[in-house]
Amino acid sequence: MFLRMILKTLARQKSKMLMIAFTVVLGVSLSTAMINVMLGVGDKVNRELKVYGANINVKHKDAAIMGELYGLGVNDKFLYEEDALKLKTIFWGFNIIDFAPILESKIILTAPGKNLRAEVPINGTWIEKHAILQTGEELNTGLRALRTWWDVKGEWISENEADLNSVMIGNSLASKYNINVGDALRLSSNNGVVKNVIVKGIYNDGGNADEAVLTNLTTAQELLNLSGKISSIEVSALTTPDNDLARKAAQNPSSLSAEEYETWYCTAYVSAICHQIQEVVRDGVARAVRQVAESEGTILNKTTLLMILITILSSIGSALAISNLITASVIERSQELGLLKALGAYNYQIILLVLAEVMLTGLAGGIVGYFLGIAFAQIIGQTVFGSYIEIAQVVILIVGIILFLVTIAGSIPAIRYLMALKPTEVLHGK
Amino acid sequence: MPILELKNVSKIYGSLRALSDINLSVNAGDWLSIMGPSGSGKTTMINIIGCMDTPSTGSVILDGVDISKENAANLTRIRRDKIGLIFQQFHLISYLTAVENVMIAQYYHSMPDEAEAMEALEKVGLRERAHHLPAQLSGGEQQRVCIARALINSPQILLGDEPTGNLDEENEGIVVDIFRRLHDEGVTIIIVTHDPEVGDVAQRKIILEHGKVIQDIDQSATFGEALKLKSKG
Ligand SMILES: Nc1ncnc2c1ncn2[C@@H]1O[C@H](COP(=O)(O)OP(=O)(O)OP(=O)(O)O)[C@@H](O)[C@H]1O
Ligand SMILES: [Mg+2]
Numbered sequence: 001m002f003l004r005m006i007l008k009t010l011a012r013q014k015s016k017m018l019m020i021a022f023t024v025v026l027g028v029s030l031s032t033a034m035i036n037v038m039l040g041v042g043d044k045v046n047r048e049l050k051v052y053g054a055n056i057n058v059k060h061k062d063a064a065i066m067g068e069l070y071g072l073g074v075n076d077k078f079l080y081e082e083d084a085l086k087l088k089t090i091f092w093g094f095n096i097i098d099f100a101p102i103l104e105s106k107i108i109l110t111a112p113g114k115n116l117r118a119e120v121p122i123n124g125t126w127i128e129k130h131a132i133l134q135t136g137e138e139l140n141t142g143l144r145a146l147r148t149w150w151d152v153k154g155e156w157i158s159e160n161e162a163d164l165n166s167v168m169i170g171n172s173l174a175s176k177y178n179i180n181v182g183d184a185l186r187l188s189s190n191n192g193v194v195k196n197v198i199v200k201g202i203y204n205d206g207g208n209a210d211e212a213v214l215t216n217l218t219t220a221q222e223l224l225n226l227s228g229k230i231s232s233i234e235v236s237a238l239t240t241p242d243n244d245l246a247r248k249a250a251q252n253p254s255s256l257s258a259e260e261y262e263t264w265y266c267t268a269y270v271s272a273i274c275h276q277i278q279e280v281v282r283d284g285v286a287r288a289v290r291q292v293a294e295s296e297g298t299i300l301n302k303t304t305l306l307m308i309l310i311t312i313l314s315s316i317g318s319a320l321a322i323s324n325l326i327t328a329s330v331i332e333r334s335q336e337l338g339l340l341k342a343l344g345a346y347n348y349q350i351i352l353l354v355l356a357e358v359m360l361t362g363l364a365g366g367i368v369g370y371f372l373g374i375a376f377a378q379i380i381g382q383t384v385f386g387s388y389i390e391i392a393q394v395v396i397l398i399v400g401i402i403l404f405l406v407t408i409a410g411s412i413p414a415i416r417y418l419m420a421l422k423p424t425e426v427l428h429g430k
Numbered sequence: 431m432p433i434l435e436l437k438n439v440s441k442i443y444g445s446l447r448a449l450s451d452i453n454l455s456v457n458a459g460d461w462l463s464i465m466g467p468s469g470s471g472k473t474t475m476i477n478i479i480g481c482m483d484t485p486s487t488g489s490v491i492l493d494g495v496d497i498s499k500e501n502a503a504n505l506t507r508i509r510r511d512k513i514g515l516i517f518q519q520f521h522l523i524s525y526l527t528a529v530e531n532v533m534i535a536q537y538y539h540s541m542p543d544e545a546e547a548m549e550a551l552e553k554v555g556l557r558e559r560a561h562h563l564p565a566q567l568s569g570g571e572q573q574r575v576c577i578a579r580a581l582i583n584s585p586q587i588l589l590g591d592e593p594t595g596n597l598d599e600e601n602e603g604i605v606v607d608i609f610r611r612l613h614d615e616g617v618t619i620i621i622v623t624h625d626p627e628v629g630d631v632a633q634r635k636i637i638l639e640h641g642k643v644i645q646d647i648d649q650s651a652t653f654g655e656a657l658k659l660k661s662k663g
Contacts, residue, residue: 005534008525339521342482343579344510344538346503424482427517428473428591 006357009333016329017361020322024365024403025372027318031399032373034307034314037380040389055146055289056235056270058277063231064285078103078229079284081217085131086280087235088139091265092273095238100125100143101230103220109177109213110186112196116177121212122187124220128159143214146236147205154181154201157216164219166200170210174202187213189223233281239270246271315406322410326358330414337418338426351415355408362407370399432491433458433586433618434479439488439498441474441641448474449485450641458586461609461619461653463629466638472622473591475638479620480589481509493586510539514580518592520572522564528575529560532582539583550578554608570601577608587618594628606631606660630656 010017060077084101087093103124110117126142133139144156153171157163167187169179179185181199188194197215204210221227242250249256249264250271256264264272274286330337337350374391381389434456441449448471456462464472477483478490481497482505489498493512497505509515522531532547551560554574564572573593580588588609594602606628609619623629633653637645649656 004530005526012525335521336523339523340534340538341506342480342509342515343535344506344583346506349538422482424477427519427521 006353006360009357010361013329013332013357016325017357020325020358020361021365021368023318023321023325024362024407025369027314027406028366028369028399028403029373029376030314031311031402032370032395033376033380034311035395035398036374036377036389036391037385038304038307039392039395040377040381056237056274056277056286057289058233058235058281058284058286059231060283061285062283064287077283078226078231079233079281081221081228081230083281083284084126084230084233085133085139087233087277088133088137089135090273090276090280092237092268092276095268095273097236097238098141098145099233099235100129100141100146101217101233102143103217103224103226103229104231105189105220105224105226107213107223108188110188111177111179112184112186114177118177120173121208122215122220122223123209123212124215124217124223126159126217127157127163130159143234146234147203149206151204152201153203154199157200157214159216163200164216165195165197166215167197167219168201168203168214169199170212170214171202171204172210173212174199185213187215187223189225191225193223193225195219195223233284235277235286237270237273238268239273240268242269242271245269249275311402315402319406319410322358322362322407323413326354326411326414327417330354330417334417334421335426338421338423341421342423342427347419350418354414354418355411358407358411359404362403366400366403370396373399431458432456433460433493434620435491436479437489437491439478439485439490441471441478441483442486447641449478452488452641452643454636454643456618456620458618459613459616460634461613461632462621463632463635464620464622464638465624465626465629465635466644470638471641472638474641476589476591476620476622479587480513480515481505510583512586514583514585514588516573516576516580516588516590516593518595520564520569520576520596522572522575522579524564527561527563528556528567528571528578531564531575532579535579535582547578547582550582551575553581553611554578555604568601570597570604573597573601573605574608577605581612581617585617587620588612590619590621592622592624594623594625602628603660606657610657627656627660631660 058079060079062077079101081101084099087096087099090096105122106119107122108117109120128140128142128144131139131141142159152168157166157168167185173179179199179202181202183199184196185199186194186196203214217230221229245260245264246267246269249260249269253261253264253275265275270288274288277286278284340350341347377389377391381387432455434454436452436454439449439452440447452475464475466472474483478485479492481492484505485498489496491497492508495508497508500508523534526534529544529547529551532550533542533544536542536547548557548560551557554577556571556574556578559567559571564575567575573596594605597605602625609621613619619632621628621632629635630649630652633648633650635647635649636643637647
């Protein structure tokens with residue numbers, strides 16, 4: 001009976017119900033597309049960005065092994081500073097955007113006139129090195145370009161002669177010992193070498209580096225008596241996203257056929273670049289370090305925000321449209337609904353009747369909208385991101401909940417009207 | 431024993447007293463007609479008796495319960511259980527057949543039962559037209575469907591606001607005849623009418639003016655005669 005009444009009402013109010021269904025189709029398809037793109041592309045772009053911005057770390061092979069096995073840094077095996085420049089000579093040298101050799105160790109930090117004595121990490125590196133390769137090619141590289149996110153109080157140190165006696169320190173270290181820009185410090189190594197330096201800048205890295213002292217590579221080498229030696233090289237390279245071949249090669253390059261090897265070697269896969277780096281850096285082992293740089297994350301967040309905004313706006317739009325249509329439909333039928341009240345229907349029964357109609361219509365529109373939305377998502381994926389969008393099951397749930405809330409919200413004015421509707425007002429109308 | 435008692439009932443709209451200090455007692459099984467000029471408060475009174483409105487002051491005792499202070503949900507329940515309503519404009523649902531229109535009242539009362547609904551239509555002589563839509567029925571037939579719907583849940587009181595107002599002479603006769611049979615079965619009938627003939631075929635007639643009962647006429651003496659004239663049965 002209930003169902004028959006609903007179906008007959010739906011049939012009779014065909015045009016209004018079709019409008020409601022149409023509104024729902026629009027809203028749901030948009031939401032489905034947006035949420036799918038958001039989840040699918042978010043993941044995908046994220047993965048690709050990671051590889052695109054891949055950082056590669058080159059270490060001494062013993063240090064690498066000890067690090068992997070025991071999580072230890074090995075301090076008595078070093079790479080050669082002169083090998084660093086050879087990175088630009090590899091097959092994919094052009095894809096190497098920036099790199100910096102680093103010498104890391106510990107030193108004793110004291111300050112004249114201060115009650116301070118601490119053993120702290122020291123990193124010596126190229127800050128902004130200008131070099132001329134054997135090929136005659138000129139090159140600027142160094143840590144400064146690899147640490148774009150650093151927030152520096154004071155100034156960066158440079159490669160100038162004068163800055164050989166300047167250092168930067170991490171902000172954790174600075175606040176721990178109350179060190180400010182311009183302060184004088186004394187660095188002494190185990191070998192008895194002592195240097196008086198000035199703090200030129202205090203940086204905020206957000207990681208372990210915030211505990212350390214940063215100097216020019218030469219300064220560190222002199223302090224530690226390790227002329228020409230480095231611990232590692234940090235490399236930023238443009239790479240091609242990995243495919244099956246790249247993954248196979250990454251596991252074991254010798255498993256490739258000659259032809260596969262050729263293809264792999266001549267494609268800028270991160271594994272191929274690592275392989276080529278190892279060919280020029282004596283005793284070096286190159287590994288990709290996964291890390292999403294800040295800017296890349298920001299782009300994604302903005303895209304996500306935009307899509308959420310579109311989804312919310314389209315939901316509000318649908319709710320308003322539905323609300324108008326339902327209210328109109330209820331007012332049009334107020335005599336009939338008033339009669340049901342007179343016959344003994346409770347308010348909630350009438351409301352349920354109207355909600356059931358709307359929900360049924362919404363459901364039909366929702367199903368059509370969902371599939372349309374999936375099609376939309378693919379179109380967006382292909383045209384905007386150039387990739388297939390994985391369809392997430394969870395979207396059905398999310399869109400279902402949104403649809404439910406939107407229909408309920410849209411029904412509120414009609415429900416209020418129904419609650420206030422007096423049978424006497426509609427039944428005695430002459 | 432009175433099934434309905436109005437004690438000092440007034441209904442006030444702003445400065446207008448639609449009903450003014452009404453006292454009325456109706457016995458179970460009575461047939462009462464309410465007459466009076468337009469605007470005298472007849473519909474207002476029917477609405478209050480039918481639990482669709484509440485008085486501004488005074489109390490209404492229906493079957494031993496004071497309904498003047500009940501909330502909307504309770505009024506709905508009482509109306510559903512005790513009152514059958516018929517309307518001048520019939521108010522059938524246009525997309526439901528005659529029998530479905532009767533079953534609607536069953537649905538909101540208890541459970542739809544098609545056989546019982548058919549029986550109710552049989553009583554008003556409409557078994558053959560049970561599966562027609564209201565638009566395919568004459569005015570008189572529609573009013574009979576409306577009566578069948580009002581009676582389906584065996585109400586104690588049948589209330590009608592001008593139930594014959596839209597009917598011709600012949601259909602009026604048919605409807606009055608149905609009332610007569612209901613009266614014989616012991617249903618209390620309260621009918622608002624403008625038609626003196628319909629007003630006369632009742633045991634009792636009250637006349638309202640400006641919200642007051644100005645006459646209360648016992649017609650039991652002439653009741654049988656008038657009914658015989660009017661009824662086609
Ligand atoms: N909701 C309302 N608000 C204000 N005044 C009302 C309302 N309902 C009825 N009235 C007034 O109350 C008075 C009585 O109205 P009612 O409908 O009871 O008259 P009636 O006797 O049924 O008249 P009719 O024979 O024309 O149907 C009228 O003056 C009417 O205008
Ligand atoms: Mg009236």
